[in-house]
Amino acid sequence: MVSFLRVLERVIKIADNIYSPLGTSTEENFKAVKSGISGLKKYCDMFDSVEPFTASAMPVRMTFRQMCIESATRALQQTDIDPSSDDVIFVFSTTKGEDLRLWEPSVAVARHFGNNNQPIIVSNACISGVNAQIMASRVLKAGLYKTAVVIGCDVLSKFIVSGFQSLKALSADKCLPFDKNRQGLNLGEAAACMVLSTVNGNYESKRWIYEAGSIHNDANHISGPSRTAEGSYRCLADCLKNIDTADLAFISVHGTGTAYNDEMESIALHRVGLDSKPVVALKCYYGHTLGAAGVLETLLSMQAIEHQEIPAALGFKEQGTTYNCMLPTTKTNVKGNSFIKILSGFGGCNAAVRWVLR
Amino acid sequence: MSKISVEISGKECTVNGEKLNCSKTGAEMLMELYCKYVKDYPKFYKMDSLSRLGFIASELVLQKEAELNGTTRFESNESRKIILANNNASLNTDLKYSVTIDKNNYYPSPSLFVYTLPNITTGEIAIRNKYYGESCFLVLENIEQFREVLQTIELESDALVGWVEYNSNSDFNCTMWIEKH
Numbered sequence: 122m123v124s125f126l127r128v129l130e131r132v133i134k135i136a137d138n139i140y141s142p143l144g145t146s147t148e149e150n151f152k153a154v155k156s157g158i159s160g161l162k163k164y165c166d167m168f169d170s171v172e173p174f175t176a177s178a179m180p181v182r183m184t185f186r187q188m189c190i191e192s193a194t195r196a197l198q199q200t201d202i203d204p205s206s207d208d209v210i211f212v213f214s215t216t217k218g219e220d221l222r223l224w225e226p227s228v229a230v231a232r233h234f235g236n237n238n239q240p241i242i243v244s245n246a247c248i249s250g251v252n253a254q255i256m257a258s259r260v261l262k263a264g265l266y267k268t269a270v271v272i273g274c275d276v277l278s279k280f281i282v283s284g285f286q287s288l289k290a291l292s293a294d295k296c297l298p299f300d301k302n303r304q305g306l307n308l309g310e311a312a313a314c315m316v317l318s319t320v321n322g323n324y325e326s327k328r329w330i331y332e333a334g335s336i337h338n339d340a341n342h343i344s345g346p347s348r349t350a351e352g353s354y355r356c357l358a359d360c361l362k363n364i365d366t367a368d369l370a371f372i373s374v375h376g377t378g379t380a381y382n383d384e385m386e387s388i389a390l391h392r393v394g395l396d397s398k399p400v401v402a403l404k405c406y407y408g409h410t411l412g413a414a415g416v417l418e419t420l421l422s423m424q425a426i427e428h429q430e431i432p433a434a435l436g437f438k439e440q441g442t443t444y445n446c447m448l449p450t451t452k453t454n455v456k457g458n459s460f461i462k463i464l465s466g467f468g469g470c471n472a473a474v475r476w477v478l479r
Numbered sequence: 480m481s482k483i484s485v486e487i488s489g490k491e492c493t494v495n496g497e498k499l500n501c502s503k504t505g506a507e508m509l510m511e512l513y514c515k516y517v518k519d520y521p522k523f524y525k526m527d528s529l530s531r532l533g534f535i536a537s538e539l540v541l542q543k544e545a546e547l548n549g550t551t552r553f554e555s556n557e558s559r560k561i562i563l564a565n566n567n568a569s570l571n572t573d574l575k576y577s578v579t580i581d582k583n584n585y586y587p588s589p590s591l592f593v594y595t596l597p598n599i600t601t602g603e604i605a606i607r608n609k610y611y612g613e614s615c616f617l618v619l620e621n622i623e624q625f626r627e628v629l630q631t632i633e634l635e636s637d638a639l640v641g642w643v644e645y646n647s648n649s650d651f652n653c654t655m656w657i658e659k660h
Contacts, residue, residue, distance in 0.1 A: 171585045216596060221573045223618045224566050241628060242618035244568050245598045252615060256628075263631040280577055284595065287586030338561070338605040338614040344593045351611055467593065468602030470614050 132258045134329040135318045136199035137420050140192040141311035142177050151424035154432045159406045161295050161307055168279035174291045177309035177408040178277055185219035189230045189272045192312035202268050205235030210266040213242040214253035214273035215412035247466030250415020251474050255334035261319045273416030274312035296378030298402040299448055301441030306377040309408025313417035332475045335359035339469035346381050350389035352471030357393045360461050360475040370457030373422040375464045376402030377409055387442035400446045405435040419462045426478055431455050484656045485539045489649045494539050506648035509535055527572040527594035529645040530603045536655040537604045560612040560638035561601045564625045568618050569597040571645050
């Protein structure tokens with residue numbers, strides 16, 4: 122039991138990786154997205170599905186463990202961190218892990234890197250990837266560890282495809298977040314890794330600093346979002362406390378392409394007065410990568426700020442939500458050093474994080 | 480306010496160390512507890528096993544809290560957090576859904592699929608009590624690790640926290656309490 126907790130000042134991102142159908146590094150992934158390349162393809166009978174569905178799948182089947190190891194290895198190679206050190210903790214974000222097990226395969230990944238600490242696994246539906254960043258920042262700020270290896274991953278399976286089809290949530294064609302003609306979501310698979318640290322080195326270039334994080338429940342319905350965006354609104358409001366929004370470049374939304382999610386997000390953005398900020402929606406490139414989504418989309422948002430350019434919302438034609446959202450139809454230049462990433466999920470949960478490049 | 484703790488296993492249920500009178504054990508005991516101590520929330524019948532376990536524990540904790548504080552059961556507490564954890568996530572329900580998928584019946588039960596996430600339990604408790612605070616589900620090795628992780632969460636308001644594990648209709652356990660920092 123920890124009795125005295127030091128509160129350290131800041132958590133920074135020191136390395137990262139995206140391992141997806143669009144590439145095996147964060148840079149490769151952003152390059153693809155910037156060029157308008159999508160990983161989405163139509164599948165007719167994958168996982169014995171009885172209806173065609175569109176998804177972003179790896180070229181070969183890989184397990185959760187393999188994906189996590191591939192991604193974390195590439196991220197850790199960019200650092201001089203010894204992952205087997207007692208100062209390092211592994212934090213996972215996943216909904217289905219491997220063969221429906223979460224604990225055992227996550228421990229196996231940590232052990233692969235020689236790390237013997239108990240990992241923390243966040244399994245909070247679709248907000249897990251942002252939630253994991255918040256949890257990791259907390260344990261780092263409390264001084265329990267110096268470095269956190271945050272890995273978000275989910276792999277496609279018969280279980281997931283069957284389940285989402287049962288809910289009639291899948292679109293047969295490419296998803297169209299916020300568009301009037303959106304028909305539902307696409308599934309995707311990926312692993313994404315973010316190495317966070319409180320170790321203050323002498324860095325010459327700018328660094329990504331974790332500024333705020335918030336989680337709220339809608340207290341409304343287990344499988345549908347709040348009609349008034351209660352949870353998402355509160356998360357955004359928390360992340361906007363005491364800041365000048367002039368430096369906020371954009372909001373990276375969940376944007377699943379389902380009728381209710383996108384509508385709810387438009388309401389949340391309106392309620393906090395962010396209607397005029399550009400919106401980044403990435404599901405048209407990756408589908409909904411479940412446990413990976415929060416980490417993957419945060420990393421691509423960082424790339425967008427670093428390149429001062431946000432990717433186009435592929436296929437977006439006509440606004441289909443009550444309040445207008447500023448989705449770019451071609452890649453667009455943006456200014457500002459910070460962004461907010463929001464997510465919402467089953468169980469009524471919502472999360473947001475704000476990162477700043479300083 | 481004195482500390483409140485509810486413990487439920489497949490064999491018995493205690494509130495602050497006092498054993499509640501139950502004639503049944505296992506999943507039937509949860510039903511018996513519902514009929515005796517909750518009664519008026521038919522959504523309970525739709526819930527999966529993990530949610531039923533977490534829900535019953537939350538009801539008993541919150542009833543005890545109201546009793547000790549001399550307040551009504553549904554005192555407004557909008558920012559209260561709900562943080563739950565276990566080691567097996569929603570495995571018991573996942574397996575129930577998994578065995579029903581086949582080529583001729585590819586999507587058997589949407590209402591069961593919705594429960595194949597452990598954090599639906601936190602959602603059910605949030606809905607019942609109108610708690611808009613943080614809700615989170617963690618998968619950890621054991622309750623000791625959970626207590627350690629809880630120390631890092633800044634609780635500007637208090638939180639309903641619990642270890643909720645459902646392995647089978649006879650083998651389950653839950654410890655739930657209100658955490659204040």
